[in-house]
Amino acid sequence: MNKILKTLLPPLIGLLLFVGVWALVAQSSPQLPGPAKTWASAVQLFSDPFYRKGPNDQGIGWNILASLQRVAIGFGMAAAIGIPLGFMIGRFKFLDDMTAPIISLLRPVSPLAWLPIGLLVFKAANPAAIWVIFISSIWPMIINTAVGVNRIPQDYMNVAKVLNLSEWKIFTKILFPAVLPYMITGIRLSIGVAWLVIVAAEMLTGGVGIGFWVWDEWNNLNVEHIIIAIFVVGIVGLLLEQMLVVLAKRFSYE
Amino acid sequence: MEKYVQVENVQMLFDTKKGPFVALRDIDLTIAQGEFVTLIGHSGCGKSTLLNLIAGLTLPSSGAMLCAGREIAGPGPERGVVFQNHSLLPWLTCFENVHLAVERVFGRAESRATLKKRTHEALALVGLTHAEHKHPHEISGGMKQRVGIARALSMQPKVLLMDEPFGALDALTRAHLQDELMKIAQATHSTVVMVTHDVDEAVLLSDRIVMLTNGPAATIGEILHVGLERPRERLALANQPKYHEYRAAVLEFLYHRQLRPAA
Numbered sequence: 284m285n286k287i288l289k290t291l292l293p294p295l296i297g298l299l300l301f302v303g304v305w306a307l308v309a310q311s312s313p314q315l316p317g318p319a320k321t322w323a324s325a326v327q328l329f330s331d332p333f334y335r336k337g338p339n340d341q342g343i344g345w346n347i348l349a350s351l352q353r354v355a356i357g358f359g360m361a362a363a364i365g366i367p368l369g370f371m372i373g374r375f376k377f378l379d380d381m382t383a384p385i386i387s388l389l390r391p392v393s394p395l396a397w398l399p400i401g402l403l404v405f406k407a408a409n410p411a412a413i414w415v416i417f418i419s420s421i422w423p424m425i426i427n428t429a430v431g432v433n434r435i436p437q438d439y440m441n442v443a444k445v446l447n448l449s450e451w452k453i454f455t456k457i458l459f460p461a462v463l464p465y466m467i468t469g470i471r472l473s474i475g476v477a478w479l480v481i482v483a484a485e486m487l488t489g490g491v492g493i494g495f496w497v498w499d500e501w502n503n504l505n506v507e508h509i510i511i512a513i514f515v516v517g518i519v520g521l522l523l524e525q526m527l528v529v530l531a532k533r534f535s536y537e
Numbered sequence: 538m539e540k541y542v543q544v545e546n547v548q549m550l551f552d553t554k555k556g557p558f559v560a561l562r563d564i565d566l567t568i569a570q571g572e573f574v575t576l577i578g579h580s581g582c583g584k585s586t587l588l589n590l591i592a593g594l595t596l597p598s599s600g601a602m603l604c605a606g607r608e609i610a611g612p613g614p615e616r617g618v619v620f621q622n623h624s625l626l627p628w629l630t631c632f633e634n635v636h637l638a639v640e641r642v643f644g645r646a647e648s649r650a651t652l653k654k655r656t657h658e659a660l661a662l663v664g665l666t667h668a669e670h671k672h673p674h675e676i677s678g679g680m681k682q683r684v685g686i687a688r689a690l691s692m693q694p695k696v697l698l699m700d701e702p703f704g705a706l707d708a709l710t711r712a713h714l715q716d717e718l719m720k721i722a723q724a725t726h727s728t729v730v731m732v733t734h735d736v737d738e739a740v741l742l743s744d745r746i747v748m749l750t751n752g753p754a755a756t757i758g759e760i761l762h763v764g765l766e767r768p769r770e771r772l773a774l775a776n777q778p779k780y781h782e783y784r785a786a787v788l789e790f791l792y793h794r795q796l797r798p799a800a
Contacts, residue, residue, distance in 0.1 A: 438624040460628040
């Protein structure tokens with residue numbers, strides 16, 4: 284019983300404090316809705332999450348799913364390209380030297396600066412948004428995978444030498460398992476970036492999605508909904524991260 | 538003497554920023570089949586370098602290295618190596634670690650069942666059947682080292698090369714593993730070359746002790762033939778004057794003639 288209290292009590296207190304501060308701020312600022320109002324609005328919103336009244340007026344469930352779908356595609360492509368690229372950069376110094384200036388140049392670019400190029404090339408909002416996710420979330424996966432390959436202890440490579448293992452065996456039995464923890468870290472960072480970016484990108488492109496919904500609710504001056512959106516984005520991001528943490532633990536062998 | 542491992546006029550140079558560094562010079566050594574040879578010397582005398590040369594992990598700057606009449610051109614399973622850090626792959630079980638080696642050497646010619654049997658036998662040889670399905674982080678240091686030995690032996694190498702295999706273990710485990718190693722070497726008639734800096738270990742285990750001079754440009758100072766009968770028991774040896782003579786001879790070489798000023 285004590286254990287349960289110890290784990291649950293501090294975050295509960297933190298949450299209550301947060302809600303308390305929010306309520307105080309809402310009282311002094313008339314345009315900001317307080318927790319009670321927002322909760323009531325949320326209940327109403329989630330009571331029918333999957334309605335469809337028109338192409339731009341759909342239930343929150345559909346909005347979340349649409350955003351997740353874009354993230355999945357953009358993130359999936361980034362993984363499919365970024366991870367093998369990271370392996371090769373880690374393994375071959377020449378490739379590393381070749382790509383380093385390009386990566387350093389492109390990595391700090393703000394995700395939204397990529398949006399105009401996406402709109403120009405793809406001429407549609409959906410692929411442009413996916414492109415932005417792809418280009419923003421690929422960097423951690425390349426870099427972390429490359430670092431993982433570099434960090435493989437010489438001991439394991441000595442074993443590979445002494446056993447004279449084939450390249451394929453080296454890859455499956457030594458390289459891949461050794462790099463996996465680093466890869467997963469890269470994936471965790473990437474998913475965070477991707478989810479962050481999709482909301483911003485959707486605000487600018489429109490359509491169905493949580494980001495677009497935020498912008499739409501702002502235009503309707505439905506502040507409660509904006510706050511709810513903040514929570515939704517945060518909670519979904521948290522769940523995505525937690526899924527990867529579980530995955531990471533599964534593959535840890537310390 | 539039947540020459541199984543031959544090191545002829547070998548020199549080892551390393552290119553460093555400060556110019557060439559001579560690690561070993563004029564190394565001439567022959568090892569007979571079934572012999573147990575230890576390489577001993579102060580740290581930095583190049584004993585690990587010499588072992589790496591025999592293993593084929595590095596190639597000599599000059600001179601010839603042969604194993605069973607064939608030039609040593611690179612590492613391979615016929616010269617099995619036991620590392621000082623056990624170098625077990627942490628994501629594989631003990632069984633899978635040994636199986637990796639067995640599969641590499643015998644996979645092409647033998648069936649899966651035979652490979653499994655070989656793996657079981659290798660682990661049984663070092664007394665670790667009960668830990669077959671455990672991962673390296675679940676077993677002790679001594680057990681990990683035993684798995685390393687099992688892995689090397691499972692390949693049925695021509696020569697077993699060990700680089701201070703018991704250096705990272707406590708005295709009791711070390712003593713136990715030394716006894717086991719002697720039994721296994723006896724049973725498998727293995728040729729063993731072991732690097733150590735422990736005088737007692739060298740005298741207990743070896744047929745011959747190769748004593749290297751201090752580095753750089755170290756060479757073979759002396760080779761001592763240890764004429765103690767096998768099987769050797771450490772408690773019985775303590776009472777034999779010959780054991781102490783051999784021990785004194787090695788100590789004299791290391792601490793008298795090769796005395797290093799405190800760094």
